[in-house]
Amino acid sequence: MTKHILIVDDEANVRDLLDRFLTGSGFRVTAVESADEAMRAVRQDPPHLIISDLQLEESDGLEMIAQLKSLLPDTPVILLTGVLFDPKVVREVLSGKVSAYLEKTSSLARILEEVKRLTGQ
Amino acid sequence: MKDKTIRRILGFFAVISAVLVVIAVVSVRNIKRSMTSSDWVNHTHATILEINGVLSSLRVGDAAVLTYVVTGDPQNRVASREAFSDVAEHLELAKALTRDEPAQHEELVRLETLVDERVEFSRDLLAARQSDKPDAVRTLLATDAGAEALGKIQRGVEDLTNEEMSLLDDRDRTSYVQAQTTRWTVWAGVAVDVILLGGVAWLISDDIAARRRAAAVLQEANDVLEARVRERTAALTSANERLTAENLERSWLNESQEHQLRYNQLIINSISDLVFVLTKAMNISRINPAVVRLTGFEAQDLVNKPFSSVARLADGDRAAGAALFDPIARALAEGRDLRDQPALVEDKNGRITPVRLMLFPLRDRDKVVGGVAILHLGQQSNL
Numbered sequence: 001m002t003k004h005i006l007i008v009d010d011e012a013n014v015r016d017l018l019d020r021f022l023t024g025s026g027f028r029v030t031a032v033e034s035a036d037e038a039m040r041a042v043r044q045d046p047p048h049l050i051i052s053d054l055q056l057e058e059s060d061g062l063e064m065i066a067q068l069k070s071l072l073p074d075t076p077v078i079l080l081t082g083v084l085f086d087p088k089v090v091r092e093v094l095s096g097k098v099s100a101y102l103e104k105t106s107s108l109a110r111i112l113e114e115v116k117r118l119t120g121q
Numbered sequence: 122m123k124d125k126t127i128r129r130i131l132g133f134f135a136v137i138s139a140v141l142v143v144i145a146v147v148s149v150r151n152i153k154r155s156m157t158s159s160d161w162v163n164h165t166h167a168t169i170l171e172i173n174g175v176l177s178s179l180r181v182g183d184a185a186v187l188t189y190v191v192t193g194d195p196q197n198r199v200a201s202r203e204a205f206s207d208v209a210e211h212l213e214l215a216k217a218l219t220r221d222e223p224a225q226h227e228e229l230v231r232l233e234t235l236v237d238e239r240v241e242f243s244r245d246l247l248a249a250r251q252s253d254k255p256d257a258v259r260t261l262l263a264t265d266a267g268a269e270a271l272g273k274i275q276r277g278v279e280d281l282t283n284e285e286m287s288l289l290d291d292r293d294r295t296s297y298v299q300a301q302t303t304r305w306t307v308w309a310g311v312a313v314d315v316i317l318l319g320g321v322a323w324l325i326s327d328d329i330a331a332r333r334r335a336a337a338v339l340q341e342a343n344d345v346l347e348a349r350v351r352e353r354t355a356a357l358t359s360a361n362e363r364l365t366a367e368n369l370e371r372s373w374l375n376e377s378q379e380h381q382l383r384y385n386q387l388i389i390n391s392i393s394d395l396v397f398v399l400t401k402a403m404n405i406s407r408i409n410p411a412v413v414r415l416t417g418f419e420a421q422d423l424v425n426k427p428f429s430s431v432a433r434l435a436d437g438d439r440a441a442g443a444a445l446f447d448p449i450a451r452a453l454a455e456g457r458d459l460r461d462q463p464a465l466v467e468d469k470n471g472r473i474t475p476v477r478l479m480l481f482p483l484r485d486r487d488k489v490v491g492g493v494a495i496l497h498l499g500q501q502s503n504l
Binding site for chain 2: 011013014017018020021024082083103104105106107108109
């Protein structure tokens with residue numbers, strides 16, 4: 001079965017590149033730019049994985065993730081952000097909120113590796 | 122290959138046609154010969170019939186004459202005349218039929234003489250009986266001058282009949298030989314044609330087999346070609362996918378780096394303190410908007426200018442600012458931090474603003490490549 005991935009990022013280029021890459025890698029992708037759209041998308045078509053930016057235009061990515069988790073508690077989330085966190089922060093703060101933290105400068109191959117790990121593909 | 126086969130097949134059919142023509146010619150010629158032989162057989166039978174007719178008619182005539190002599194019945198006399206007339210007719214016909222056969226013809230002429238003698242004797246007998254001369258009749262019958270002639274005639278007829286029968290046998294044999302020749306010619310021709318047709322069939326079969334082999338070879342070549350095309354297409358597709366992935370990766374790298382840079386820039390630009398990025402030679406390489414707001418200098422006015430042209434420690438003098446003894450330059454050269462040092466900033470109009478200075482050397486793999494000077498307006502500026 002094709003796994004469904006929800007991408008939340010306010011930058012169109014980032015959304016487009018990730019959409020193309022993951023679709024080309026055999027996933028079904030829904031890409032949205034805001035927390036509201038993400039909530040709607042999750043209700044309409046629950047994803048197997050969520051990839052979210054941290055800093056969205058109208059909301060906080062971590063808050064949005066918490067809301068999404070209330071709807072889909074078992075769905076893994078990757079935080080993909082340009083904000084560089086100290087490993088200690090990642091370990092102590094983020095690990096309880098997201099399944100994985102990736103810097104935006106990570107390669108697509110690295111992102112795919114993490115996506116496959118979390119979707120079991 | 123195709124033209125060669127067609128030429129061979131046409132050659133075979135030409136030979137078959139030639140054989141058929143030969144068979145036809147030989148058969149027609151033999152049929153003509155058979156017809157001739159048949160005519161000869163008929164002719165021989167007719168000759169035998171006429172020769173035997175001479176003898177039988179002569180005997181009928183003799184019998185009629187003798188009956189007339191005994192009974193005196195005129196009907197017998199008429200019958201005898203008719204019989205003798207038939208004799209003459211048979212004889213003439215026999216002579217006509219043997220006109221081309223001199224020996225038989227000569228024999229018939231000799232036979233005719235004997236027949237004439239016998240007919241003459243019968244006429245004399247009829248005349249004696251008709252004139253009612255019993256003695257003359259008795260004398261003629263006693264002598265029976267024609268009896269010897271009749272015997273000769275009978276032998277002559279038998280000889281001629283035997284000769285004709287012999288000829289008939291010869292002609293039958295000839296006819297049989299001709300029939301056999303015709304039969305053998307036809308069968309030999311048919312056999313040759315069958316063999317030739319077999320050859321044609323073999324040629325066609327061989328040609329079809331060759332075409333099938335060629336088609337199979339072509340198919341095999343096509344299969345190999347298709348396999349190569351498939352391999353090549355797969356390789357190209359793979360290369361294309363790899364290239365697309367690389368392009369995507371590159372685009373992603375550019376995008377993410379640009380994003381990261383923009384984000385870092387945003388952080389620096391949002392700081393209210395004055396931030397100067399310095400080279401190791403203490404020249405300004407970058408400033409944040411707070412510098413522009415406080416000093417009135419634009420970035421292009423300050424970049425590549427000495428840091429000392431806009432800021433110095435409060436206890437230092439301007440002349441020393443550019444010198445080797447500048448404590449800020451010395452700290453940077455030594456890779457030391459300066460923290461919360463009183464300092465002064467001079468704006469575009471020469472106005473001096475007191476600030477607190479912090480200097481952090483920029484290290485790249487343990488090597489100082491420059492520094493960041495942060496001027497805080499805090500309490501000093503309020504003084």
